[in-house]
Amino acid sequence: MSRIHVTTTINNDETDYLCETDETLLDVLRDHLDLTGSKEGCGSGDCGACTVVVDGRLVCSCLMLAAEAEGRTIETIEGMAGGDALHPLQQKFLEHAALQCGICTPGILVAAKNLLERNPNPSEEEVRYWLAGNLCRCTGYDKIIRAVMDTAANTRGAA
Amino acid sequence: MPKDEYQSRDFKVVGTRPIRPDGIDKVTGKARYGADITAPGMLWGAILRSPHAHARIRGIDTSKARAIKGVKAVITRDDFTYQPEDSDMADILDNCMAGETARYDGHAVAAVAATSKSIARAALAAIEVDYEVLPHVTDVDEAMKPGAPVIESGRQQENVPKGYSENVTGRSQYGHGDPEEGFKQADLVIKRSFKTAATHQGYIEPHACLATLGSDGQGDLWVCTQGHYMVRNVCAGVLGLDAGQLRVTASEIGGGFGGKTHVWMEPTALMLARKSGKPVKLMMSRDEVFRATGPTASSSVDVKIGMTKDGKITGAAATYRLQAGAYPGGIAFLSAMCGFAPYDLENVRTEGFEVMTNRPKAAAYRAPGAPMGAYPVESVIDELCQKLDLDPLDARLKNAAREGTKSSYGPTYPAIGLEATLKAAQSHPHWTAPLGPNQGRGVACGFWFNFGGDTCVSLMVNPDGTVSLSEGNPDIGGSRASMSMMAAEELGVPLDQVRTIIADTASLGQNEVTDGSRVTFAVGLATIKAARHAVEIMKERAAMTWGIDPEAVDWRDGAAHPAGPNAGKFPPMTIKEIAAIASNTGGPIAGHHEVNAEGAGVSFATHMVDTEVDPETGAVKVLRYTVFQDAGKAVHPDYVEGQFQGGAAQGIGWAINEEYIYGDDGRLQNAGFLDYRIPVASDLPMIEPVILEIPNPGHPYGVRGVGETSIVPPLAAIANSVSRAAGVRLTSLPMSPPKVLAALKAE
Numbered sequence: 011m012s013r014i015h016v017t018t019t020i021n022n023d024e025t026d027y028l029c030e031t032d033e034t035l036l037d038v039l040r041d042h043l044d045l046t047g048s049k050e051g052c053g054s055g056d057c058g059a060c061t062v063v064v065d066g067r068l069v070c071s072c073l074m075l076a077a078e079a080e081g082r083t084i085e086t087i088e089g090m091a092g093g094d095a096l097h098p099l100q101q102k103f104l105e106h107a108a109l110q111c112g113i114c115t116p117g118i119l120v121a122a123k124n125l126l127e128r129n130p131n132p133s134e135e136e137v138r139y140w141l142a143g144n145l146c147r148c149t150g151y152d153k154i155i156r157a158v159m160d161t162a163a164n165t166r167g168a169a
Numbered sequence: 170m171p172k173d174e175y176q177s178r179d180f181k182v183v184g185t186r187p188i189r190p191d192g193i194d195k196v197t198g199k200a201r202y203g204a205d206i207t208a209p210g211m212l213w214g215a216i217l218r219s220p221h222a223h224a225r226i227r228g229i230d231t232s233k234a235r236a237i238k239g240v241k242a243v244i245t246r247d248d249f250t251y252q253p254e255d256s257d258m259a260d261i262l263d264n265c266m267a268g269e270t271a272r273y274d275g276h277a278v279a280a281v282a283a284t285s286k287s288i289a290r291a292a293l294a295a296i297e298v299d300y301e302v303l304p305h306v307t308d309v310d311e312a313m314k315p316g317a318p319v320i321e322s323g324r325q326q327e328n329v330p331k332g333y334s335e336n337v338t339g340r341s342q343y344g345h346g347d348p349e350e351g352f353k354q355a356d357l358v359i360k361r362s363f364k365t366a367a368t369h370q371g372y373i374e375p376h377a378c379l380a381t382l383g384s385d386g387q388g389d390l391w392v393c394t395q396g397h398y399m400v401r402n403v404c405a406g407v408l409g410l411d412a413g414q415l416r417v418t419a420s421e422i423g424g425g426f427g428g429k430t431h432v433w434m435e436p437t438a439l440m441l442a443r444k445s446g447k448p449v450k451l452m453m454s455r456d457e458v459f460r461a462t463g464p465t466a467s468s469s470v471d472v473k474i475g476m477t478k479d480g481k482i483t484g485a486a487a488t489y490r491l492q493a494g495a496y497p498g499g500i501a502f503l504s505a506m507c508g509f510a511p512y513d514l515e516n517v518r519t520e521g522f523e524v525m526t527n528r529p530k531a532a533a534y535r536a537p538g539a540p541m542g543a544y545p546v547e548s549v550i551d552e553l554c555q556k557l558d559l560d561p562l563d564a565r566l567k568n569a570a571r572e573g574t575k576s577s578y579g580p581t582y583p584a585i586g587l588e589a590t591l592k593a594a595q596s597h598p599h600w601t602a603p604l605g606p607n608q609g610r611g612v613a614c615g616f617w618f619n620f621g622g623d624t625c626v627s628l629m630v631n632p633d634g635t636v637s638l639s640e641g642n643p644d645i646g647g648s649r650a651s652m653s654m655m656a657a658e659e660l661g662v663p664l665d666q667v668r669t670i671i672a673d674t675a676s677l678g679q680n681e682v683t684d685g686s687r688v689t690f691a692v693g694l695a696t697i698k699a700a701r702h703a704v705e706i707m708k709e710r711a712a713m714t715w716g717i718d719p720e721a722v723d724w725r726d727g728a729a730h731p732a733g734p735n736a737g738k739f740p741p742m743t744i745k746e747i748a749a750i751a752s753n754t755g756g757p758i759a760g761h762h763e764v765n766a767e768g769a770g771v772s773f774a775t776h777m778v779d780t781e782v783d784p785e786t787g788a789v790k791v792l793r794y795t796v797f798q799d800a801g802k803a804v805h806p807d808y809v810e811g812q813f814q815g816g817a818a819q820g821i822g823w824a825i826n827e828e829y830i831y832g833d834d835g836r837l838q839n840a841g842f843l844d845y846r847i848p849v850a851s852d853l854p855m856i857e858p859v860i861l862e863i864p865n866p867g868h869p870y871g872v873r874g875v876g877e878t879s880i881v882p883p884l885a886a887i888a889n890s891v892s893r894a895a896g897v898r899l900t901s902l903p904m905s906p907p908k909v910l911a912a913l914k915a916e
C-alpha cells in the first residue's frame with residue numbers, strides 16, 4: 011500500500027510521518043507518534059475524547075485524515091503543560107477533582123483552553139454549550155464546569 | 170454477623186480533599202489506558218460480528234482472509250478446542266465466540282490478527298459466513314409467551330411456573346405477610362404497569378487489551394477492566410489455562426459502571442496471540458461496545474400498593490420481568506429485592522422473572538436491578554401521595570425502614586441512614602423553593618446492598634520510612650487517593666509519604682472485582698488492617714531496641730513511644746528511624762491483610778429534582794437537582810460527591826433520553842453516541858451533593874460504599890417531577906419528547 015509523507019508541526023515540534031490514505035490524524039497521533047493522550051471514544055465525532063487544535067481551531071482528530079495535516083500546526087494534550095508547570099486549567103481540574111476516570115479529561119482540557127482563549131469571561135451556560143461536544147460519563151460535569159469557571163476567574167484576576 | 174469494627178476517632182487525613190496521586194498523569198495525557206500500550210512485533214486484532222439477531226452458522230470460509238498478506242491468524246469457534254465444564258464459563262466462551270448459533274446482532278463469529286488495522290479490516294471483509302436466519306425475539310414480554318422463538322432450550326430452572334416460554338429461565342420471590350390482606354386495610358390502592366428501556370453503561374473508553382500467550386501456556390494480558398483477577402480466572406477457565414501462568418495487569422480504566430466486570434473478548438485476544446505467536450492488541454469500536462457488550466436489562470413491571478389516608482403503606486406487591494439477553498442469568502431477582510427495601514412493611518411480596526432474548530448478554534450497571542426495582546414503586550407511592558393529598562417526604566418518613574426493621578428481602582437492618590436523608594431533604598432550601606409554570610418537583614428514595622468480598626492488601630515500609638501500598642482493585646474514580654489517606658491516617662504519617670499502586674495478578678492474592686461499591690469499604694478495611702499489622706511489627710522493633718516489652722510500646726503520630734509505668738524513658742522512634750535499622754532488627758517491615766470482607770453496610774439515598782416540561786414539544790429540562798446520601802464516612806469528600814453527581818447524571822439520561830432501539834429485524838438501530846444520546850454538559854444543571862455520615866458498624870472508620878446508590882432514585886424522582894409538571898402520570902422510560910407529548914395529548 012502506498013503511503014503519504016506528511017510534514018507538520020505538533021506541539022511546537024516539527025514532525026513528519028508516513029501514513030496510509032485512510033488513516034485519521036488520531037490513528038497517526040496514537041499509533042505512529044505514541045501521543046496517546048488523545049483518546050478514541052467513538053471514532054465518529056460524537057464524544058470529543060480525541061479533541062486537538064489544528065491551526066487554532068478545535069477538531070475531532072478522529073474525523074480528520076492524517077494526510078490533511080500537511081503544513082498545519084497541531085496542539086494536543088501533551089503540549090498543554092510547559093515542562094513541569096501545569097497549565098492553569100490542568101491545575102484547577104486537579105484542585106476541583108474534575109475527573110474521575112480521566113478518559114474524557116484530555117479532550118475537555120484542550121476544548122476548555124480553546125474556549126478561554128476566545129472568551130476569557132464565559133458564563134456557565136457558555137461553558138456548558140462549548141463543552142457539549144465532549145462527553146463525560148463519570149462526573150455529571152458539575153466539577154468540570156466549576157474548574158473551568160474558576161480558571162477563567164483566576165486568570166482574569168491575575169491579568 | 171460481622172463484628173463491630175467501628176471506633177469513633179478524630180481524623181487528621183480522612184475527610185480532607187487532597188489532590189489525587191494519579192492526577193498529573195491524567196491531566197497531561199500520560200496515563201496509560203487499555204488502548205494506550207504497544208508491544209514489539211505487535212499485531213492488530215479485529216472481530217467479525219453477526220449482522221443477524223438470530224441465525225444458525227452453517228459454515229465459515231476463512232480461506233480468502235488467510236490468503237491476504239499480513240494476516241497472521243484467523244480464528245473461529247473451532248479454534249477454541251477446550252470445552253469448559255462449568256456452564257457459566259461455557260456461556261462466556263460462547264458469548265465471546267459464537268458456536269453453532271449467533272444469538273444477537275453483534276455476536277462475534279470470527280476474529281483476525283494482522284500487521285495493520287487496515288489489513289485486519291480487509292481480512293474481516295474477506296471472511297464468508299453462511300447464515301441460516303432464525304426467528305428472533307427482542308422484547309421481554311414477547312419472549313415470555315409460549316410459542317416465542319426460543320434462544321436456547323433446556324436452560325429453564327424448576328422454579329418457573331408452567332405456561333411460560335422456555336426463555337423464562339428463572340423466577341425468584343421475596344417478602345413477608347399478605348399483601349391482599351394489606352390492600353383491604355388501605356384507603357386507596359393503585360396498580361400500574363411500567364416499562365424501562367435497556368440502557369448502556371456508556372463508559373467513554375471502549376474495551377481494549379494487549380495479549381501474549383505462548384505455546385507453553387504462559388501469557389500476559391494488559392486490559393482495561395474493573396477486575397483483573399476475574400479476567401485472569403475467566404480466561405483461564407475458558408481456555409483451559411492454569412491461572413498461575415497467566416498474569417493480568419489492569420490498565421488505567423476509562424469508566425466501567427459494571428460493564429467492565431465481565432469478559433467480552435479477552436479470550437479471543439489470547440487465542441489470536443497463541444495462534445500467531447505474537448502480541449495482539451484488540452480494541453472494540455463504539456459500535457461494538459453498544460452491540461456486543463451488556464447494556465443493562467430492559468424491564469416490564471406490575472406494581473400494586475395500598476395506603477391509608479394518613480400515609481401508611483398497608484400492602485405492597487410487585488412483579489418484575491427483566492430481559493437477560495442471549496444467555497441465562499439476569500438481575501430481576503435484584504429488582505425484586507431492592508424495590509421495597511427502603512420501607513418498613515408488614516405485607517410485601519415481590520417476584521422476579523429472568524428472561525432470555527436475542528439481545529447482547531445483559532451486564533451489571535451500577536446497582537444492577539435496583540433502579541428498575543425502585544422506579545415503579547416510587548412512582549406509585551408518589552401517585553398515592555398526590556391522590557391522598559400527602560407530602561411525599563412525610564409519607565416516606567412514615568414508612569421508612571430504620572434500625573431493627575425487617576427488610577422486604579429478608580435481613581433485619583442495623584443502623585441505617587434512610588431517615589437522615591429524608592430529614593435532610595425536608596430541611597433543605599430546595600424543598601421549599603418556588604416553582605414556575607410547567608415545572609414540577611419530584612422526590613424518590615433508593616437502596617443498594619453494597620458489597621465486601623475477597624480482598625488482599627500489602628503495605629511495605631521502605632528503608633527510608635516511606636510507605637508503598639499494593640492493592641488489587643482498578644481505580645476508577647480516586648480510590649488510590651482514598652487508600653493512601655487511610656494508610657496515612659492509621660500510620661500517623663503525612664499523606665505524601667504513602668504511594669498506592671494497583672498490583673498485577675501475580676503480585677498479590679485474589680481480589681474481587683471493583684463492584685458492589687466495595688473498594689473504599691473493603692480495600693479500605695484491609696488497608697487499615699495491613700497498616701495495623703505493620704505498626705505491630707514496628708512496635709516490636711522499637712521494643713527490641715529499647716529492651717522493653719512490646720506491650721509497653723504505644724504508636725501515635727507516626728512513631729513508637731514507650732508507654733506505661735515500667736517502659737522506661739526513651740525518646741520516641743519515628744517510622745523513619747525504625748525503618749532505617751530494620752535490617753538489624755529482624756529484616757524488612759511489611760504489613761498485609763487478607764479477608765473476605767463482611768459488614769459492607771447497606772446504603773440509602775433520597776433525590777430531589779425540578780423539571781420543566783415544554784407543552785409544545787414534550788421536551789423535559791432538568792432545572793435543579795439535589796442528592797442526599799449516607800456515606801458512612803466520606804474518606805475523600807470530593808470523590809464521594811463525584812459519585813453522587815455521576816450516578817444522578819446517568820439516572821437523568823436513563824429517565825429522559827437513553828434507550829436501546831431495535832428494529833423489526835432484531836438489529837440495534839442506534840449503536841453510536843449520536844443516536845444513543847447520553848447527557849451532555851448543556852443538558853444538565855449543577856448537581857448538589859449532600860453527604861450524610863451515619864457510621865457503618867462494619868468498618869473501622871465507619872465507611873460505606875457510595876458508588877452505586879446514586880443511580881437508584883433518579884428514574885422515579887424525575888418521573889415524579891415530570892408527572893407533576895405535566896399533570897399526567899408517565900409510566901414508560903425514557904420520557905422522550907414524543908412520549909411526553911403523546912401523554913399530554915391523551916390527557
Ligand code: FES
Pocket residue numbers: 049050051052053054055056057058059060061070071072073
Ligand atoms: S473519538 Fe473522535 S469524537 Fe469520539
Ligand code: FES
Pocket residue numbers: 108109110111112113114115145146147148149373423424
Ligand atoms: S471522568 Fe470518566 S468520562 Fe469523564
